[in-house]
Amino acid sequence: MKKQIENILRESTIKTFEDICFIYQVPELKDDQKKLTLEAAAEVKFRGNYTGKLMIETRGGLFSAIAANMLSNEVPSIQQKKDALGEVANIICGNVVPSLGRSEPEYKIESPTCLNTDDVLKEYKKLKPLAEVSLNFNQGRADIKLFVNNYSVTKEK
Amino acid sequence: MALNTLVVDDSSVMRSIIIKTLKLSGLPLGEIWEAKNGEEGLRVLQDKWIDLALVDIHMPVMDGEEMLTRLRENNQYENLPVIVVSSESEPSKIEKMLKLGATFIHKPFTPEILKDVIIAVTGVSNEETD
Numbered sequence: 496m497k498k499q500i501e502n503i504l505r506e507s508t509i510k511t512f513e514d515i516c517f518i519y520q521v522p523e524l525k526d527d528q529k530k531l532t533l534e535a536a537a538e539v540k541f542r543g544n545y546t547g548k549l550m551i552e553t554r555g556g557l558f559s560a561i562a563a564n565m566l567s568n569e570v571p572s573i574q575q576k577k578d579a580l581g582e583v584a585n586i587i588c589g590n591v592v593p594s595l596g597r598s599e600p601e602y603k604i605e606s607p608t609c610l611n612t613d614d615v616l617k618e619y620k621k622l623k624p625l626a627e628v629s630l631n632f633n634q635g636r637a638d639i640k641l642f643v644n645n646y647s648v649t650k651e652k
Numbered sequence: 653m654a655l656n657t658l659v660v661d662d663s664s665v666m667r668s669i670i671i672k673t674l675k676l677s678g679l680p681l682g683e684i685w686e687a688k689n690g691e692e693g694l695r696v697l698q699d700k701w702i703d704l705a706l707v708d709i710h711m712p713v714m715d716g717e718e719m720l721t722r723l724r725e726n727n728q729y730e731n732l733p734v735i736v737v738s739s740e741s742e743p744s745k746i747e748k749m750l751k752l753g754a755t756f757i758h759k760p761f762t763p764e765i766l767k768d769v770i771i772a773v774t775g776v777s778n779e780e781t782d
Contacts, residue, residue, distance in 0.1 A: 510760055511759075511760045513760075514760035514761060514762050515669065515759070515760045515761075562665075565665055565668070565669055566665065566668050566669075566672075567672055575665070578663065578664055578665045579665045581663075581665075582663050582665045582666055585663070585739065586739045586759045586760055588739075589710075589738070589739025589740060589741060589759065590739055590741060590759075592741075593741040593742055601742075602742075603710075604710060604739075606662070606712070
């Protein structure tokens, strides 16, 4: 089940980047790309049958590239970059949460928020994601993590 | 026929994407109006002539379902083409919107899908898009 959720997380992320951001995945992370500094992060919380959150982190210039492509603006403002990253997180979350397994899922997705990178580095280190993917693009790298509270396969039908 | 279009979404980025897609589509567009929730959207509809509405579901103040329900209660808008653009995946929620006479596009979407659906729901002919 966890593998299935991870596959859906990966596919949703790839499709969102392609269709909305016109940003396409390239093969495997190179060693130097694995060490890129965190530049921005956004989270989307959800509640319902399960509660949790989805977080997206960007590195290597992807933060600017997302907004630039979505808005066709070569120099997006910081607010535009935050809004664009939040919207990407929102779309991915909306596509992934139904896969958590309840036969009739009921959930509410909250508005996305951009996170302080220092908080991300401190707080999220303590949490273990249910699923996570890292994707590499020419414009940088994205790491997406899905955290679900009290998730248990045995609760599912 | 120029389409006066209303775009309703709480995300300014998503509104920009939809509007950009509309402008690049080659469709005959009139005025494009924006609203950030269902309540604002209904106010625009009261004041402006709208031929097509693109509406998100999950919005604060008034969501897309409530907006569409109120819209259809008014005879003036019973046939207004409405396209719901949302990342919603739950079948029962989507079904509710379809029963309210909307067409559904799932986020993420490609510009081609948006254009094709607009042509299908508005009856804009292909000749007009050439």
